[in-house]
Each structure stands twice: as structure tokens, then as C-alpha cells.
Amino acid sequence: MLKPGDSQQVAELMRETAAAELLPRFRNLAKEDVRQKRPGDFVTVADLASEQRLASGLARILPGVPVVGEEAVEGDAGLIGLIDRPGETCWVVDPLDGTSNFAAGRDRFAMIVCLIHDRETIGGWILDVPNHRMAIALKGQGTTLDGTPLLGRPPARPPKGLVGYRVRKEIDRQLASGPRQKLGELTSFNCAGREYIEILAGAYDFNLYRMTKPWDHAAGALMLTEAGGQAIRLDGEPYRPAGCMEAGILAAASAGVVAEARAVYEMVEMPLLAPKP
Numbered sequence: 128m129l130k131p132g133d134s135q136q137v138a139e140l141m142r143e144t145a146a147a148e149l150l151p152r153f154r155n156l157a158k159e160d161v162r163q164k165r166p167g168d169f170v171t172v173a174d175l176a177s178e179q180r181l182a183s184g185l186a187r188i189l190p191g192v193p194v195v196g197e198e199a200v201e202g203d204a205g206l207i208g209l210i211d212r213p214g215e216t217c218w219v220v221d222p223l224d225g226t227s228n229f230a231a232g233r234d235r236f237a238m239i240v241c242l243i244h245d246r247e248t249i250g251g252w253i254l255d256v257p258n259h260r261m262a263i264a265l266k267g268q269g270t271t272l273d274g275t276p277l278l279g280r281p282p283a284r285p286p287k288g289l290v291g292y293r294v295r296k297e298i299d300r301q302l303a304s305g306p307r308q309k310l311g312e313l314t315s316f317n318c319a320g321r322e323y324i325e326i327l328a329g330a331y332d333f334n335l336y337r338m339t340k341p342w343d344h345a346a347g348a349l350m351l352t353e354a355g356g357q358a359i360r361l362d363g364e365p366y367r368p369a370g371c372m373e374a375g376i377l378a379a380a381s382a383g384v385v386a387e388a389r390a391v392y393e394m395v396e397m398p399l400l401a402p403k404p
Contacts, residue, residue, distance in 0.1 A: 128189075128216065128242070128244060128249065129189075129242070129249075129250060129265070133188055133189070134250065134252075134263060134265060136188050137185070137188060137240055137250075137252050138252055138254075138261055138263060140181065140184040140185070140188070141181070141238050141240060141252060141254045141261070142254065142259075142261070143180075143184075144177050144180045144181055144184070144222075144238065145177075145238055145254060145256045147180065148173055148176040148177040148180055148222075149173050149177055149223060149229070149236070149238070149256055150256065152171070152172065152173040153173075153229060153232070153234075153236075153257075154232045156171060156172070156173070156230060160172045160173075161230045164201060167227070169226045169227050169230050170198060170201070170226060171223070171226060171229065171230055173223055173229065174197075174198055174222050174223040174226055175198055175222075177222035177223055177238065178196040178197070178198045178199065178220060178222035181194070181196070181220050181222055181238075181240065182194040182196060182199075182218075182220065185218045185220070185240070189216070189218070189242075192216050192217060192218060193206075193209050193217045193218070194217070194218045194219075194220055195207065195209050195210060195217050195218065195219045195220065195341075195342070196219075196220040196221075196222060196342070197220065197221050197222065197340070197342045198222065207341075210243050210246070210341055210368055210369045211246060211369035211370070212246070213245060213246060214245050215244075215245070216242070216243065216244045216245075217242075217243050218240065218241070218242055218243075219240070219241045219242075219243055219341050219342050219345055219346075219368065220239070220240050220342060221237075221238065221239040221240075221320065221342035221343060222238060223236060223238065224236060224237040224238065224239050224318055224319055224320040224321075224342075224343065225237060225316070225317060225318030225319075225320065225321060227317060228316075228317055228318055234257040235257070235316045235317065235318045235321050236256055236257065236318055236320075236321070237253055237254060237255050237256055237318055237319075237320025237321050237324070238253070238254040238256060238320065239251075239252070239253050239254075239319075239320045239342060239343070239346050239347075240252045240346065241341075241342075241345045241346035241349065241368070243341075243345065243368055243369075246367060246368070246369045247266070247367065247368075248266070248345045248346065248348065248349040248367075248368050249265065249266040249349075250263075250264070250265050250266065250346075250349075251263070251264045251345065251346030251347065251348075251349040251350050252346060253320045253323055253324060253346055253347060253350070254320075255320065255321055255324045258324075260272065260273055260324055260328075261273060262323065262324055262327055262350055264346070264349045264350040264353040264354075265353075266349065266353070267353075268353070269353050269354070270327065270349075270350045270351075270353040270354040272324070272327050272328060277327055277354045277380070278354060278355050279351065279354040279355045279356045279379070279380025279381045279384075280380075280381060281332075281381045281383040281384055281387075282329075282332055282384070284311060285308065285309055285310050285311040286310060286311055286332035286333055286379070286384045286387055286388060287310075287311040287312045287313070287330075287331045287332050287333075288310060288311070288312075288313045288314075288331065288332065288333045288334065288335060288388060289313075289314065289315055289316065289322040289325070289326070289331050289333070289334040289335075290313045290314070290315060290334065290335045291315055291335075291336065291337075292315060294335060294337075294392075294397060295313045295314070295315075297395055297396075297397050298310070298313065298391070298392070298395055299313075301394075301395045301396065302391070302394060302395060306391060306394055307391075309387065309390075309391050310387075310388065310391050311332075319334075319336075319343040319344060319347060320343070320346075320347065322334055322347075323346070323347030323350060323351070326347075326351065326378075326379065326380060327350060327351070327354065327380065332379055332380075332381070332384050332388075333377065333378060333379035333384050333385065333388045334347075334376070334377070334378055334379075335375075335376070335377050335388065335392065336375060336376050337361070337373055337375045338372060338373060339360075339366070339372055339373070339374060339375060339376045340372055341368040341369075341372075344358075344366070344368075344376055344378075345368035347378065348366045348368075348376065348378050351378045351379060351380045352378075354380040355380060355381065355382075356378065356379045356380035356381050356382060356384070356385065357378065357379065357381075357382040357385045358376060358377070358378035359376070359377055359378070359385060359389075360374045360375055360376065360377075361374060361375030361376075361377065362374065362375075363389075366378065377389055377392075
């Protein structure tokens, strides 16, 4: 599928796109450059320009392979079905992950690209744009962060998690001090790509989400799995990019950390984590 050198071409395309379309606009957006797709869900001119440049570049790397971009799906929801085609291939792109941070001038945003074949993620690339960190994973070939191969290990402390505000609030409210102390700090960066980078770097240990849009999670889930960890749905089944976007994800670079975190959240009544029928 990918020829030798193709993976580095993807990484270089992402760096070039960030330099041309994202960084010049960071903290330099006019009011009319930002709009809401729906309450709390922002898009900027940077998202659109970045996605267009990425789509053009990916088409040169693998001619004929369609691109499923977050902003393109906003205009044509049927594109998401390309991910779920047996035996077929597509790119999935988040041209600016953490748009609300970007629009507010906060330096927590990323760019995510992944390659899907036969409904499985076979390649993932995440660029932490402000910090110039690049993570790459290829199925069966491991994960690297800035070129260094990674192998996840459980921490010698309670695992720290990247978890949304409402879930954190329920964990703190419902659990007595004993069970709560089985987990360390819980926080969120409001940027899935940056959070996967932080887990790979060892600053945090797991993430927990209910919404699992493939452009946010498919690349990172592959990275953690290829680093020796695990990515599961909230029902315990392996994470896959296709299927229900509300089935949740719990992922870490260590299967032991996934088990620890799952044991804690299963003590808590959290209907907002329950997959919708």
C-alpha cells in the first residue's frame, strides 16, 4: 500500500501545510475568519485551507485514494461511509484539531492524518504543531515520536488521564477517596491529537471519550496499540475507526493502564458514557 518513503512524505506534507496555512494565521484571525458550525463547534479559514492543501498532497502520494476530511464531511455526511467499505482504502484527515483553542489563541492544536484499509487503520500521523512534535505509526511496524521508537510501560504511580470535564466531575463526585486515589490527575487539553502525543511522551497515561470521530482518534488509537498498549470501546470491544461514533474509547500505551482505568470508571454511574442506541 505505502511504498518506502511514503510515510515520510506524509509527515513532510503535514509540516509544510502547518507552516503555510496554520502558523501564519495563529493569533492572527479576523472576526470573519471564524464561525460556528453548531454551538461550541468552530471552524476557521485555517481549517479549510489546511484540509485543501492536505487533500491535494495526499492525492499525489496515493493517486486515486479518496480523502475523508472533517470539513468535507460537514458538507457531505455521506463521505464518512468511505471508511466502512470492505477491501477499500481512504485517507482520514483532521486539518486542525483543537480549533477552539486555535481560534482563542491557545497553543494546543494539532494536525492528524490516518490511512484506512479494509476498515482498519494501517497508518497514523499526528503533528503537535506548536511544539513541532511528530508521531508516526504503521500497522505492524511500531510507533515513533520524533523518530524514536516507543514501547509503553505502566507508570510507577496512579495513572493520569485525559478525560472530559463532565466525566471528571462525576468521578470526583461519586467516588470516595480510596477508589479515586487509584487514578492520578484527570484533565483535558480539548485537542485529541495533542493528548495522544502527551500519552506517547509519558506525561499522561490514558484517555477516555464517548465521542470517537475517526479524524480525532483513529491515528492515535493505532499509535498506542503499536506502542504495546490497547484501545477499546466502552463495551470492551477493540476500537475500530468505522461504526458508531458514540461507542466511546479508552486507550493507553499499556494494557495494564487500560484495565486500571476501566475498573475505576465502571464504579461510577455515568449515563453520558453509555453508547446511544
